[in-house]
Amino acid sequence: MPLDGIVTYALVEELSTELVTGRMTKIHQPTEHELIITVRKNGQNKNLLLSVHPNYARVHLTNEKYTNPKEPPLFCMVLRKYLGSGFIKSVEQISMERIIKIRVTSKDEIGDSLDYDLYIELMGKHSHILLVDPSRNVILESMKHIGFSQNRYRALLPGQTYIFPPDQGKINPLKLDPAEFVKKLDFNTGKIDRQILSILMGVSPLVSQSIANLAYLGDEKKYIEVFERFQTQLMENDFYPHIGRGQKEDFHVLKNVQLEEPTTSYETVSEMLDTFYQGKAERDRVKGLTYDIMRLLKNERSKNERKIKKQQQTLKKAEDAEQYQKYGELLTAHMHLVKPGDSQVTVIDYYDPDQKEISIELNPNKSASENAQQLFKQYQKLKKSKEVVTQEIEKAETEIDYLDRLIQQLEDAREEDLEDIRAELEDEGYLKRKSTKNKKKKKKVIHFDRFQATDGTEIYVGRNNKQNEYLTNRQADKEDIWLHTKDIPGSHVIIKSSSPSEETIVEAATIAAFYSKSKHSSSVPVDYTKVKHVRKPNGAKPGFVTYDNQQTVYVTPVESEIEKLRMKEL
Incomplete structure (x- = not known):
């Protein structure tokens, strides 16, 4: 599930404690969607991950290692220019929305202190990270450039005034009186969880469903009691970060939110998020990078399966090789029975203990001797093909086994593994080798x-x-x-x-x-x-x-x- 406003609220409380007064020592952008900011506070380095991945948008402290590109992207360089060596002044949530503002104080070229705001909007595929000058409320740079042609409400471009996303008309649960909350519910209409979702800001379907379930079939007093308990947990920062690992994986920070068993609890919100998203974004990224290779391997596998099927049919025919030899010998012994133009001849089967008669198909355009020779040739051909086809089937089965191993490795591959796999496919002739003129091959250290x-x-x-x-x-x-x-x-x-x-x-x-x-x-x-x-x-x-x-x-x-x-x- 994506982060909702409640998880964001708990996260901001945690990040305020961990990061405020800390200094930004490093800023990296390992991918087009992710930033890693190293913050040093009290003699310790902490890595803050900011991600606007369309499926895994999130913010949290992380222990995961990321590979940085040789050349930093433009957005990363702009952040280094304005925020490098800056001190974090505050970490705030905008109302109960999934918007986080990190205010940083840094010095310009002449040593004057200036404030900058880093906004992170966590809204699925519409997530953004923007650097804003708070004195003018002007965007200095954004991770993704969105013009008015893509968004009529606001433009997210350098030089444009920063405007918050459109108001959804919901109410901050911390500013809503419990009695007023209950008055807004229409008990005759039903679908209470959907009504709660449309009323409360920052609440996900998981939370609204949990509130409705806890007060199920209760009167107004019961709903007031459940909502007050919900408010108290937020006001007192009574959080319980946990992950439910049932059929559907979910996470939340409120204890009363019902997740599928088994569940695992964590000390911090960041630890919960880091565990939940561990490897997910990378696997998604690797899946995109390996799409062409995976398709190639699966096509090669299908090709070998078709080859085996065809060769098994040939092998089945080859099993009848001795039958052709038998027909050739019987025809040779009964040539006197064949008349010119006959399409078949009936002969006595000397190999049958009961000496039964059998019919042998003939080519009417050939003599008895030529038909016999044709049967012997067919026997030799099938006998030889049986050996060749058996070898080819074994070869194709070995190929499928190899392709299965590569497919399995690709499914679990990390980004740093792709170079090895591509090089192997080039060596084996599956991929065309890229030109390596004037390029020195670096000795790569293998990390198991x-x-x-x-x-x-x-x-x-x-x-x-x-x-x-x-x-x-x-x-x-x-x-x-x-x-x-x-x-x-x-x-x-x-x-x-x-x-x-x-x-x-x-x-x-x-x-x-x-x-x-x-x-x-x-x-x-x-x-x-x-x-x-x-x-x-x-x-x-x-x-x-x-x-x-x-x-x-x-x-x-x-x-x-x-x-x-x-x-x-x-």
């Missing part, structure tokens, strides 16, 4: 995902074929334990120990299951053996290995438990 078992043993995971091969063939010792999901596309996992405990093996197997196509399944089979028993066959596709002396363990991956074991990247 690292985990630490409960007993302290380190566990390494490769995220793509290049990492898998490097991890298994070069990083791991021969006596280390290697794990992989059984007959399921997934990552190579290494336990850095020759004799790990049973608990560590289960934890590593759970990680292997999570980094596979069966990450959402239960009782996933995972094989494990020593690295010395793992081999890559000559000419095999990247990431493909064979192994023996394995044992199998069945596990059910749970993301929250796996994340507890995660270590920082190398």
Whole structure:
């Protein structure tokens, strides 16, 4: 769900405590939708994420790492010019709307102190970040430029007067008397939750539904009581950040808001939001970047499936090869029965214990001898094709297995993994290699995902074929334990120990299951053996290995438990 005004209210209270009087030391714009501002306060650095992503617009402190572009975008450079080294004077919410104003005091070229306002409007696909000069209420720069041709109400362009989004005619719940609130409800009309939604500012359908449910079938006094409780929680900052992880994932900061079980509570609103949105925006971004590759791989997979289907039909015909040999021999023995122009001949089947008669189809334009030779040729052709087709089917099945592994890796890929995957596809001939003239190839440091078992043993995971091969063939010792999901596309996992405990093996197997196509399944089979028993066959596709002396363990991956074991990247 998107942030509503209530969550924004709780967030602003938290950010005011954490950031006010802090100094902006770094400003980065890793993507077209996101800003990361590093604020230093009381000797600590805190990263503030501002996102206007169309699906994941949000503001909160974050621990996630972002990759910054080589050249900062224009908006980022403008913010650095005006806000760099500035001090945060205040963090405010505009009424109970999803609009946050961060006032920053910084110095100009001659050392005079000036105030600037950074507005963040969290409104789904209409979200914006704008830098405004409060002395003139003029926009200095905006992350997205919106002219009057796109929005007749206001223009979000440098030099334009900043105007708030249109008023929805709702009332701030903190300024509404409970008795007045109840008077605005029409109990005869019904659909109380929708009425509450249309009356209260900053309230989402989740909150209005919860208020209606808590007062369900109650009288006016009951509704006043429920609304007063709701107001008190806001006024006293009595917040309970929690995430519901049922069939539909949701979050909120009010305890009475009903979320699907199981639920997890958090110390801060930022921690809740950082956890909820973790990886979601990146996966969405990566999905866009890999759309062309994913389509190519799926098309190649479909092509191989059609190829197998066609070859299986040929193989079925090849199964009848000996029948043609038999017909040829019987026809040779009964040539005297064939007359010129015959389209078939009936002969005695000497191979049948009962000596039954069978009919053999003939080409009327050929002699008996030529028909027999044709049958023998067909026999030789089918016999040879059976061997070739069997090999081609095996080759296509191997190709599908390889493509399945690549598709699984792309589905879980991070932005930094895409370069490796593209390079591999170029090496394998699926993509046209880009020109690298006059470009020096930089030696890339491989970063594995690292985990630490409960007993302290380190566990390494490769995220793509290049990492898998490097991890298994070069990083791991021969006596280390290697794990992989059984007959399921997934990552190579290494336990850095020759004799790990049973608990560590289960934890590593759970990680292997999570980094596979069966990450959402239960009782996933995972094989494990020593690295010395793992081999890559000559000419095999990247990431493909064979192994023996394995044992199998069945596990059910749970993301929250796996994340507890995660270590920082190398």
